[in-house]
Amino acid sequence: xxxxxxxxxxxxxxxxxxxxxxxxxxxxxxxxxxxxxxxxxxxxxxxxxxxxxxxxxxxxxxxxxxxxxxxxxxxxxxxxxxxxxxxxxxxxxx
Amino acid sequence: xxxxxxxxxxxxxxxxxxxxxxxxxxxxxxxxxxxxxxxxxxxxxxxxxxxxxxxxxxxxxxxxxxxxxxxxxxxxxxxxxxxxxxxxxxxxxx
Amino acid sequence: xxxxxxxxxxxxxxxxxxxxxxxxxxxxxxxxxxxxxxxxxxxxxxxxxxxxxxxxxxxxxxxxxxxxxxxxxxxxxxxxxxxxxxxxxxxxxx
Amino acid sequence: xxxxxxxxxxxxxxxxxxxxxxxxxxxxxxxxxxxxxxxxxxxxxxxxxxxxxxxxxxxxxxxxxxxxxxxxxxxxxxxxxxxxxxxxxxxxxx
Amino acid sequence: xxxxxxxxxxxxxxxxxxxxxxxxxxxxxxxxxxxxxxxxxxxxxxxxxxxxxxxxxxxxxxxxxxxxxxxxxxxxxxxxxxxxxxxxxxxxxx
Amino acid sequence: xxxxxxxxxxxxxxxxxxxxxxxxxxxxxxxxxxxxxxxxxxxxxxxxxxxxxxxxxxxxxxxxxxxxxxxxxxxxxxxxxxxxxxxxxxxxxx
Amino acid sequence: xxxxxxxxxxxxxxxxxxxxxxxxxxxxxxxxxxxxxxxxxxxxxxxxxxxxxxxxxxxxxxxxxxxxxxxxxxxxxxxxxxxxxxxxxxxxxx
Numbered sequence: 001x002x003x004x005x006x007x008x009x010x011x012x013x014x015x016x017x018x019x020x021x022x023x024x025x026x027x028x029x030x031x032x033x034x035x036x037x038x039x040x041x042x043x044x045x046x047x048x049x050x051x052x053x054x055x056x057x058x059x060x061x062x063x064x065x066x067x068x069x070x071x072x073x074x075x076x077x078x079x080x081x082x083x084x085x086x087x088x089x090x091x092x093x094x
Numbered sequence: 095x096x097x098x099x100x101x102x103x104x105x106x107x108x109x110x111x112x113x114x115x116x117x118x119x120x121x122x123x124x125x126x127x128x129x130x131x132x133x134x135x136x137x138x139x140x141x142x143x144x145x146x147x148x149x150x151x152x153x154x155x156x157x158x159x160x161x162x163x164x165x166x167x168x169x170x171x172x173x174x175x176x177x178x179x180x181x182x183x184x185x186x187x188x
Numbered sequence: 189x190x191x192x193x194x195x196x197x198x199x200x201x202x203x204x205x206x207x208x209x210x211x212x213x214x215x216x217x218x219x220x221x222x223x224x225x226x227x228x229x230x231x232x233x234x235x236x237x238x239x240x241x242x243x244x245x246x247x248x249x250x251x252x253x254x255x256x257x258x259x260x261x262x263x264x265x266x267x268x269x270x271x272x273x274x275x276x277x278x279x280x281x282x
Numbered sequence: 283x284x285x286x287x288x289x290x291x292x293x294x295x296x297x298x299x300x301x302x303x304x305x306x307x308x309x310x311x312x313x314x315x316x317x318x319x320x321x322x323x324x325x326x327x328x329x330x331x332x333x334x335x336x337x338x339x340x341x342x343x344x345x346x347x348x349x350x351x352x353x354x355x356x357x358x359x360x361x362x363x364x365x366x367x368x369x370x371x372x373x374x375x376x
Numbered sequence: 377x378x379x380x381x382x383x384x385x386x387x388x389x390x391x392x393x394x395x396x397x398x399x400x401x402x403x404x405x406x407x408x409x410x411x412x413x414x415x416x417x418x419x420x421x422x423x424x425x426x427x428x429x430x431x432x433x434x435x436x437x438x439x440x441x442x443x444x445x446x447x448x449x450x451x452x453x454x455x456x457x458x459x460x461x462x463x464x465x466x467x468x469x470x
Numbered sequence: 471x472x473x474x475x476x477x478x479x480x481x482x483x484x485x486x487x488x489x490x491x492x493x494x495x496x497x498x499x500x501x502x503x504x505x506x507x508x509x510x511x512x513x514x515x516x517x518x519x520x521x522x523x524x525x526x527x528x529x530x531x532x533x534x535x536x537x538x539x540x541x542x543x544x545x546x547x548x549x550x551x552x553x554x555x556x557x558x559x560x561x562x563x564x
Numbered sequence: 565x566x567x568x569x570x571x572x573x574x575x576x577x578x579x580x581x582x583x584x585x586x587x588x589x590x591x592x593x594x595x596x597x598x599x600x601x602x603x604x605x606x607x608x609x610x611x612x613x614x615x616x617x618x619x620x621x622x623x624x625x626x627x628x629x630x631x632x633x634x635x636x637x638x639x640x641x642x643x644x645x646x647x648x649x650x651x652x653x654x655x656x657x658x
Contacts, residue, residue, distance in 0.1 A: 001469075001470045002441070002467040002468075002470070003468045003470050004466065004467045005433050005462070005465050005466065005467060005468065006433065006463070035166075044433060047422070048143060048144070048145050049143045049425045049426075050144065050145075050424070051426075051430055054141060054145055057099050057138060065096070065177070067166060068166070072411075072441075072443060072444070072466055074466070074467075076469075083441070083466040083467055087100070089099050090098065090099065090102060090166055090168070090177040091097055091098045091099060091104060091135075091137075091168075091177055092096075092099065093095075093096060093170075094095040094096070129260075140235070142237060142238070142239050143237045144238065144239075146239060148235060148239055151193050151232060152193070159190070159271070161260060162260070180193070181194070184193065184260055184262070184271040185190040185191055185192045185198060185229075185231075185262075185271055186190075186191045186193065187190060187191075187264075188189040188191050223354075234329070236331060236332070236333050238332065238333075240333060242333055245288065245326060246287070253284070253356050255354060256354070274287070275288070277287050278286065278290060278354055278356070278365040279285055279286045279290065279292060279323075279356075280284075280285045281358075282283040282284070328517070330519060330520070331519045332519075332521075336517060336521055339475050339514060340475070347542075347553070372474065372475065372478060372542055372544070372553040373472040373473055373474045373475060373478065373480065373544075374472075374475065375471075375472060375473075375546075376471040376472070376473050377658040378655040378657060379655055379657075379658050380655045381621050381622070381655060381656065382651070384654060384655065386655060417655075423610070425612060425613045425614075426612070427612050427614075427616060427618055448599075448629075448632070450654070450655075452657075459629070459654040459655055516611070518613060518614070518615050519613045520613075520615075522615060524611060524615055527569050527570065527608060528569070535636075535638050535647070537636060556569070557570070560568065560569065560572060560636055560638070561567055561569060561572065561607075561638075561647055562566075562569065563566060563567075563640075564565045564567050
């Protein structure tokens with residue numbers, strides 16, 4: 001299991017085909033360039049000047065759209081995850 | 095439905111022809127480069143140093159002019175949306 | 189009508205000929221490069237760290253000189269406006 | 283008359299010949315590149331995070347040395363002024 | 377022994393083979409480019425504007441994934457360590 | 471006399487030969503590139519967010535070493551001065 | 565003697581051979597590129613927004629590892645020192 005640090009979020013990317021069911025079709029159909037995924041884990045949140053943390057606006061299980069090319073890819077066993085900062089998440093798909 | 099995060103806003107772009115009715119004609123008539131649109135959803139607002147949020151100055155239904163080339167395009171079903179940060183919105187068209 | 193957001197200001201550019209009457213002659217007489225104009229609308233003002241807004245120093249009707257190449261041009265009907273940030277305004281012409 | 287905005291200052295450039303009387307000779311004798319001038323008007327001062335303004339350290343009539351290439355030139359009638367930010371002023375010549 | 381300063385962390389890199397046991401396989405199998413390691417020492421933590429320190433989120437013995445190319449390599453006797461800033465650590469492997 | 475503004479300091483450069491007496495020999499013996507000098511005048515000090523000033527750590531008469539290429543040269547009569555910001559001063563030579 | 569200003573530290577570089585005794589061997593054996601040294605003097609510490617100073621984490625006599633290429637070299641008599649900012653120091657060698 002990956003426990004992200006600070007304002008980071010761990011996401012499992014959703015490839016193109018699945019997205020049509022949930023209604024989101026990425027403007028570019030290349031598998032690799034999907035910028036949609038499901039939140040797997042969230043960190044402690046962004047650190048403020050006064051030392052307190054900001055509760056992340058996304059939670060485990062949320063489907064989200066994020067900035068293309070954001071984050072770092074990590075493989076755990078057969079699973080591939082993307083670790084990015086919350087600021088790279090554009091919106092939650094409701 | 096897209097729920098934008100933080101200071102982001104979801105906009106549905108208005109192409110050139112419609113703009114003449116509302117009086118705004120973009121200086122460049124190319125369809126793609128229209129920088130006018132209608133606000134579809136607003137986020138929780140910009141985060142301040144003290145952790146509070148700033149109420150967005152735009153609301154659902156507002157017609158707005160925004161910086162060219164700003165934001166990320168996302169397709170949902172047949173609809174195309176632009177997710178940009180509130181700071182990229184120049185003015186509301188009243 | 190354009191209602192600017194935050195620290196933005198809407199300006200109607202004043203071309204070269206008129207400026208000689210008011211005494212301001214831009215060092216470069218090209219029509220396009222005039223950096224003088226009249227304030228048409230002001231936004232809510234610059235946002236401070238504590239969430240309050242700073243009252244803009246310019247008001248509707250002021251004649252101002254601004255940084256060259258600043259702002260974004262928008263046409264509304266036959267009128268051409270420039271939307272720029274207050275920080276790009278150099279001085280008020282009294 | 284030009285009323286500068288915020289932390290800006292309006293200066294009337296002093297060309298090379300006059301400077302020898304006051305003792306300041308710019309290391310490069312080219313007329314254009316003089317970086318000495320007299321303060322004609324000061325703005326409301328630099329804005330702080332808490333919204334208050336900092337009293338400018340220069341006042342009308344002060345002779346000052348400023349960073350080369352700083353500011354924007356504006357002609358008013360036959361007079362040529364330089365509008366620059368107070369941070370570009372290096373020292374007052376006493 | 378290396379005592380890191382401020383928000384820095386000392387890490388002992390874990391090469392590719394060992395990672396398969398703990399489940400983490402780096403997407404690129406090159407030995408050199410492993411971005412997984414064990415925390416050997418943590419500094420006093422990030423300094424805030426008010427002068428207080430933020431307790432580091434990682435501790436000695438944690439297995440972590442970090443940004444590629446981050447940090448500076450230092451050899452102590454036969455051991456090779458990486459000194460990087462806590463902000464370059466993406467997640468703890470639990 | 472030059473009265474520096476804000477966090478600026480006026481320095482009279484000390485050329486290479488004199489430096490050997492005081493023990494400081496610049497690693498590069500070129501006359502022009504000396505980065506040692508004597509403080510001639512200090513400004514009001516660095517401005518903080520809350521509007522107060524920080525007392526400069528150097529005073530008139532101090533011999534100092536400063537960053538190479540820092541500051542702006544100004545001639546006053548036959549004297550040549552360097553106006554730089556206090557942050558460019560590395561150390562006082564005691 | 566060199567008294568560093570603000571958050572600066574004066575270091576005497578330790579060349580490669582000596583380092584093996586203390587256990588630290590720089591990954592690159594070139595004499596010039598050693599990034600290990602002994603602290604000779606510390607400044608008043610980093611300045612915070614509220615005007616107070618942060619006590620430096622290193623003290624005279626500490627052996628430290630620092631960022632390569634950091635700082636400015638100064639010769640005093642036959643001794644060569646490096647003046648760098650505390651933020652460039654990675655760790656204390658205990």
